[in-house]
Amino acid sequence: MLRVRDLVSSYGKLDVLRGISLDAAEGRITCLLGPNGAGKTTTLFTIAGILSARSGSVLLNGEDLTRLPAPKVVSRGIALVPENRLVFPRMNVEENLRAGAYARRASAAEIAADIADLYRRFPRLEARRDQFAGTLSGGEQQMLAIARGLMARPRILLMDEPSVGLAPLIVDEIFRIIQELNAEGVTILLVEQNARMALTVAHKFYLIEGGEITFSGSPGELEEDEVIRRAYLGAQKE
Amino acid sequence: MIDFVQNTVDGIMFGSSYALLAIGFTIVFGVLRRINLAFGASIMLGAYAGTWLHVHYQVNVLVVALTTLVCTVLAGIYVERLCFRAIRRDAALASMVSSFVIWMQLEEAAVHLLPERTYAFPSFFVAGSFELGPFLFRGEQTTMLVLAALMVGALHLLLRHTRFGLALRAVSESPRAAAYMGIDTAWVMLCAFALVSLVGGVAGFAILATDEQITPFFGLWATFKGLIAMMLGGMGSLPGAVLGGLLLGVIEAHAQWYLGNEYKDLSAYLLLFAMLVLRPGGILGQRIHGREALAFRRV
Ligand SMILES: Nc1ncnc2c1ncn2[C@@H]1O[C@H](COP(=O)(O)OP(=O)(O)OP(=O)(O)O)[C@@H](O)[C@H]1O
Ligand SMILES: [Mg+2]
Numbered sequence A: 001m002l003r004v005r006d007l008v009s010s011y012g013k014l015d016v017l018r019g020i021s022l023d024a025a026e027g028r029i030t031c032l033l034g035p036n037g038a039g040k041t042t043t044l045f046t047i048a049g050i051l052s053a054r055s056g057s058v059l060l061n062g063e064d065l066t067r068l069p070a071p072k073v074v075s076r077g078i079a080l081v082p083e084n085r086l087v088f089p090r091m092n093v094e095e096n097l098r099a100g101a102y103a104r105r106a107s108a109a110e111i112a113a114d115i116a117d118l119y120r121r122f123p124r125l126e127a128r129r130d131q132f133a134g135t136l137s138g139g140e141q142q143m144l145a146i147a148r149g150l151m152a153r154p155r156i157l158l159m160d161e162p163s164v165g166l167a168p169l170i171v172d173e174i175f176r177i178i179q180e181l182n183a184e185g186v187t188i189l190l191v192e193q194n195a196r197m198a199l200t201v202a203h204k205f206y207l208i209e210g211g212e213i214t215f216s217g218s219p220g221e222l223e224e225d226e227v228i229r230r231a232y233l234g235a236q237k238e
Numbered sequence B: 001m002i003d004f005v006q007n008t009v010d011g012i013m014f015g016s017s018y019a020l021l022a023i024g025f026t027i028v029f030g031v032l033r034r035i036n037l038a039f040g041a042s043i044m045l046g047a048y049a050g051t052w053l054h055v056h057y058q059v060n061v062l063v064v065a066l067t068t069l070v071c072t073v074l075a076g077i078y079v080e081r082l083c084f085r086a087i088r089r090d091a092a093l094a095s096m097v098s099s100f101v102i103w104m105q106l107e108e109a110a111v112h113l114l115p116e117r118t119y120a121f122p123s124f125f126v127a128g129s130f131e132l133g134p135f136l137f138r139g140e141q142t143t144m145l146v147l148a149a150l151m152v153g154a155l156h157l158l159l160r161h162t163r164f165g166l167a168l169r170a171v172s173e174s175p176r177a178a179a180y181m182g183i184d185t186a187w188v189m190l191c192a193f194a195l196v197s198l199v200g201g202v203a204g205f206a207i208l209a210t211d212e213q214i215t216p217f218f219g220l221w222a223t224f225k226g227l228i229a230m231m232l233g234g235m236g237s238l239p240g241a242v243l244g245g246l247l248l249g250v251i252e253a254h255a256q257w258y259l260g261n262e263y264k265d266l267s268a269y270l271l272l273f274a275m276l277v278l279r280p281g282g283i284l285g286q287r288i289h290g291r292e293a294l295a296f297r298r299v
Helices: A041-045 A070-074 A092-098 A107-121 A123-127 A138-150 A167-182 A194-203 A220-226 A228-231 B002-032 B039-057 B061-084 B092-113 B139-161 B163-173 B173-178 B185-211 B217-232 B238-256 B260-276 B289-299
Strands: A002-011 A014-024 A031-032 A055-060 A078-081 A156-160 A185-192 A204-209 A211-218 B129-132 B135-136
Touching: A002 A041, A014 A031, A014 A041, A014 A185, A014 A204, A014 A211, A031 A194, A031 B135, A041 A156, A041 A185, A070 A078, A070 B173, A078 B002, A092 A107, A092 A138, A092 B163, A107 A123, A107 A138, A123 A138, A123 B163, A138 A156, A138 A167, A138 B185, A167 A185, A167 A194, A185 A194, A185 A204, A194 A220, A204 A220, A211 A220, A220 A228, B002 B039, B002 B135, B002 B139, B002 B163, B002 B185, B002 B217, B002 B238, B039 B061, B039 B092, B039 B217, B061 B185, B092 B217, B135 B139, B139 B163, B139 B185, B139 B238, B163 B173, B163 B185, B173 B185, B185 B217, B217 B260, B238 B260
Parallel strands: A031 A185, A031 A204, A078 A156, A156 A185
Antiparallel strands: A002 A014, A002 A055, A204 A211, B129 B135
16 A cells, blocks of 8 residues: 655755655554654655655555655545644644645535544544644544544554653553554554554554664564564563 | 713724734734734835826726735735745744845835825725714724724634635644645745735725825834734734724824824834733733744754
């Protein structure tokens, strides 16, 4: 489905991505793991067209998206749930959802139907539909950010560290939601630092370090890898 | 007491035109977090183009109105392309200075068009006045108030109930998040400039048609009044701009009545100064620190 090849990307002169290749299979959860500053967010930005790639390619179902600007990429079916959520703080929950559907050019009725669907999935958002997004709790904001991403009806959802800064109980809930969405057929590319949680949901792993992919494999292979276990899963597992 | 009420009414009527000018500053500030100093000058250039046709070809007042609006919008787009698009987002000071430079440039252009000090501007509104109890309502000013109320109502509908309004508010809230939603932020900013120029053009035309004359000081005057009204009401807030405009009008009307004409402007500056000291965000100002500021730091 999503196929990234030899992606090189930079801010100014400094190359941050030095040839990233990865695949995200249809209907699967693909996880990109890596330490701070490795280039995870940069990878998502380049796929989403927010940063333009210096070289390499991004293909979605065979269509080349590499040179497209962000609005076109969104309308081709790639939605981003950004790091730190970035909801629109002084717009209410419902307006945030509408903003998520901006690129679709859907009719008012279609949008209303999608919002109703999302409210069924996220009852906590419905209870707060007229509240400013900035007044929601961190967990609710994350749910809103996910729901807003889904409003674009993406073919693949890019999620940037959805668990960051949330209490363990809320993290569990977010991961449950991710799993449910996936069970309903949503393809997900998940960026995480919480490898332990990611292991509970993802089907395929990539490890990015210093702007390069240094490992790729199944959850089982990830757990087998001695180095990764020590660095990302903690050494306690025997 | 009757005087007081009459002054307040007069102030609100004239203040409604300040409100429109303030809306121009506040919407641009909302989208770009910048102050467009050339706003008054772009209205002036538009009005000068209309006046030029009036002076040389004695065109109908409706043609003057249309020319004023179209040329103000074109001038607004020119300002956006030159000072705000060409200059990077993080170079706030540079684009503020460049909007000042463009202000001077637009004024030069206007004065080249019509070099005399004062020109007659065609009147448009029903002259005369009507009485309601002990109070007197001037026809032009009442029309101005109605016009301003219609514009504010239309803007409210546009911002709250259209796809473009949603995009504009999203860009004002967080340009980055808006871009992630697939909103073309550069296009939205250009449209915002065109929109506020239209509003400013209407305000400028209404004011000039009431005064029935135009001078090269009009650009400076419009920028000052709009800026002061925006600062009073709160930067980036639409209700704030309306409130600030009306408040400024009322204060000026009272100062003029009780203290004399020469204290009219002074009282407005004093009020602004007091506001900046006591409540720097304005009456309904929004905070742009904290989380918002963080959101702007990257990219
Ligand atoms: N706007 C920018 N300008 C310059 N350098 C940047 C910019 N954004 C990120 N970088 C640099 O690019 C590198 C990769 O950043 P990126 O945000 O992709 O990391 P990350 O893997 O997402 O990290 P984290 O886990 O902390 O979110 C870092 O070294 C960072 O300093
Ligand atoms: Mg990141």
